Amino acid sequence: MMNHAPESLRPLVIALDAMGGDRAPEIVVEGAALAHTRYPDVSFLFFGDEAKIMPLLAAHPLLRASSELRHTPDVVSSEMKPSHALRQGRHTSMRLAINAVAEGEASCVISAGNTGALMAMAKFVLKTLPGIDRPAIATLIPTQKGESVMLDLGANVECDAENLVQFALMGSIFCRTVLGRQEPTIGLLNIGTEELKGHDEIRIAASILRERPIPGRFFGFIEGNDVTAGTTDVVVTDGFSGNIALKSIEGTARLVAHFLRQSFEASWIAKLGYLLSRGAFQQLKKRADPRRYNGAMFLGLQGVCVKSHGGTDAQGFANAIGVARDLVAHGFNEKIAEELSMQYGFANGLIEAQHNDTL
């Protein structure tokens, strides 16, 4: 029923967990349809409930013609614990979509489902890249200078210095790949109280980053306000602080929008001003649109895995697809492997040398 084109005609296959997210499978199919018009080189492998997905695909004949659907009986719920999903979720849409990447059927996987479960399964199935101890979650953040990369956003509650150094390396290559900046600056998120500056692991990570040759340039410590100021191209932090910073940023954007709405509703002349300024507000809204920044990448895995926000719409999901496509098309993982190989003697995805004493 679906079009099974030969592999050579499908250079970039994306596996989709069609059942993940608040409004799945609707937004997944709609998002794929949008992405398909943007990236005609991409085809999709849907995993999920056939009875629900088929009618949705029927509305998009072009998408349907370049897609394949695999029926999966189970779903990872949003409350499911990662360990439970790992043990019991072998027949879920999420797990089978990840498997498709491991088995070479797809170039990358995207899910809007349970983040913890997705990370646990992706790590278990895909494994980390040689030289990377722990995967990290990264995203693009809007800044006064454009966009910056921030990681980790919650995969690792506690990190040692070496983890942070690896995040710096991955974030820098991510920045080169996605934002095209050849010599990204890297900042380590810290607090400003001079003497006490930061946890031990941050201080040690800084001393390593000052000495070791890394892709990009180590800027030093930065503070919370530097993230949106765009002080550095890459912001490196542990998953606890990164998650809190990211969600504080999102919450503040909503607070200011709330204040703005209240201010403009306070008088008729302000309302008139608002009508005249609508274009400016729409521009602002577009710039700060969370859907533009949808798609958090799991970096450090042997395969590209992108997490879409669970509450996003089709537009947001299409953007997550775009991010995944860019990472694959620009050979992001190959570049990380290359960099690690140059630095540490890892090559071709195989560990050729253990960390030696000079590291």
Added chain:
Amino acid sequence: MMNHAPESLRPLVIALDAMGGDRAPEIVVEGAALAHTRYPDVSFLFFGDEAKIMPLLAAHPLLRASSELRHTPDVVSSEMKPSHALRQGRHTSMRLAINAVAEGEASCVISAGNTGALMAMAKFVLKTLPGIDRPAIATLIPTQKGESVMLDLGANVECDAENLVQFALMGSIFCRTVLGRQEPTIGLLNIGTEELKGHDEIRIAASILRERPIPGRFFGFIEGNDVTAGTTDVVVTDGFSGNIALKSIEGTARLVAHFLRQSFEASWIAKLGYLLSRGAFQQLKKRADPRRYNGAMFLGLQGVCVKSHGGTDAQGFANAIGVARDLVAHGFNEKIAEELSMQYGFANGLIEAQHNDTL
């Protein structure tokens, strides 16, 4: 030269480090002058360079009449390490202003200088309240529901569960005292990844807060976006995460303002709209004005110590004075001591019982 009114006529004396901050002593004297018109019951004890402060005071005869100036030869610089300030700074304006509180000459002390040095000196000179192991820095945060209290903002990079519980207690009483909410809700800042939720100390703190009778009501875990949403009246976190959250919030407010400016400059019709909406923008600006939220409190000391932002202006410094005055006038420290005494058997500033096994 100054007016040495008898103690009975000066119910509330505030010691001011006149040399702390980017634009000291100017903004300190100007801020005191503003505060003096708002709070005629307050008088000031200035510590700093007489040659610089005298000419400034001369412009404010009313302030001058109810103030005293003590010449101090040294200054704590903004780069000075806290340990260095503690050892070498015995004759600085900051140290002598703190001493005035310890010696009963003043009810509280305010400085816009070096935060780390101020905390180190205040802790050394004033000591912590019985039952409080570590002081915390607290501030008010604007939220969608009004204002919330957040602590710690940087005094303690690492905290154990008991520290967090004490912060919850102090924050709750602070909220009652300053915001007048009798049954404040208390949230523990955490991240959303289910199973991995937070560091051990946060989980333990939550289990203690669920069981122990505390002033207010323990809400549970909250995330970064809950801070500005106003989900709880009090936000409790360690100094590292708290500092990063606070500065991320400040940075995002600046980012949105930057985006807004750019949007309105993009077309003449938007500019016209802006002119009509000016009132709304001024209202917004006033609401989000960082000077409104100036004045971070050092909670848990045997004396009220308020840190003003180093870069604030006279208006902001006057607000910090207002915060300090409110804490003293409403007997904030006495209320904490009372609460601790009820809960743990501490009374009258003396430890009457050690923590017993049931705690």
